[in-house]
Amino acid sequence: MGRRYAVLDVFTHKPLTGNPLAVVLESEGLSDEQMQAIAAEFNLSETVFVLPPENPGHSANIRIFTPKRELPFAGHPTVGTAILLATERFGEVSGEQDAMVVLKEQIGPVRCGVVLKENAAGFAEFDVPRLPQPAGPTENPDIIAAALNLEPSDIGFENHRPSCYEAGVPFVFVPVRDLDALSRARPNLSQWRKAFREATSVDAFVYCRETRVHDSGFHARMFAPEMGIPEDPATGSAVAAFAGAIHYFDDLPNGTHFIRVEQGFMMGRPSLIDLEIDIEARKLHAVRIGGQATILARGELFI
Template structure:
């Protein structure tokens, strides 16, 4: 069997930045074990497999794997796959007025709008398939300091305290007082997984940013999925809308801001997070980002 694959850099407009992604097309004949083996071979944060949709009105079905596990939903594979499918299947429409891509993921249907902007870069925006919900109580600051290599006074700022949220996968969100502390954080190999348990990672964030146009600078240390640090985490960004709503109490209306991630890894990434508040309630979340094609080839299986 020979399958076509592509790699893209996601949440960036330039090559060799952002979060690398592998996309394997025509994967209907693969079983779970083979998909997991291919994801381990690529050894990227995620590899996405494109299959025929269960419902023919949709564009495609996706299965998403880290090197260690399958995920029900992830943001950078959603953005990258949507950009690739739009540019492969409808390049003329993409240039004229954009394309709507409907992706069946394990979490449910994810609707994406893909457009080519004035600079020629391609951007995908998707509606979060689930609104953020609070998870289990977050660890206290003292065990977090040991697990993350920080000082107690470096955790928390403004109204922000550690919390847990999920928009499909649950993470611990840790507010960090400064970017210097954020850059210095290092998970302890024993204490970190013991503290997080079943949660998929810890998302550290600060309001001190590298780029003046960003609102938040973040790092995501993964837990139990076969990677260490993720350069850009769209599912975490979707859940972060719950954090922002809980601790910033934004007014009713539409809101949009940029989360920068991956800068400490030399993989600068920019995630555009949107939300809508009605009567004080978070009612909609969107995640957007660019993606650029890096390579294409064949898998011989």
């Protein structure tokens, strides 16, 4: 008997763009070692394993693996899995169908609002389960520039400088002056550990204010070579943590702020991540991540 799985493209409405995701729908009985081996076999940035919920108020328990390790939380697996489970529940819809999906991840339960539409990609938005917070110091910009094969003068714009935040998973956020500098960024593995040894993360989210799409707020790339991800097409958990850096450097006023982050364009996998930030009394009050996903393939694992 096989275990059903699906492959989705996430943070996009078009197949073969966005960030691919594998979701194993029937994961009962798999060991940790088997899950890690299956994730390495798929060799996508993340693979999700769906397990029956322990709490009847939840839709499923899920575990998330990169090719090299397990994660407590991740954005595009949350969006893709929520849309897939809603599709499993309702099948092909006529018109529009709303759903609520609650996924129990290692970080805790994650509430996802899903909208399915006839002949269209699904959309999901989730409440970030942990508000962004600083996650340690960073090395000086010259060392970070060397780790990204950039010049020191490429690092920073306006008042933005390298910082480290986490909303379940920590990232070092590296501002660069423009799209040209961003296009030249490449991990220099001989300098990588030196650049990020003072931080709690060795994953670099590199961003600039210049964008390809007129209504985007930032263009970004994410490098995580030590997790087996040379570059990620779309990183929802990084954008969730990025809300902390945006709030700090841009001094957001009270209210709700909608910011679209574009990623993956320089890989030929264009992705759009919707970020909503609620500010109350000049402090972060809530963060939400949203995006579309389309099912690309279905199959069975004979394990």
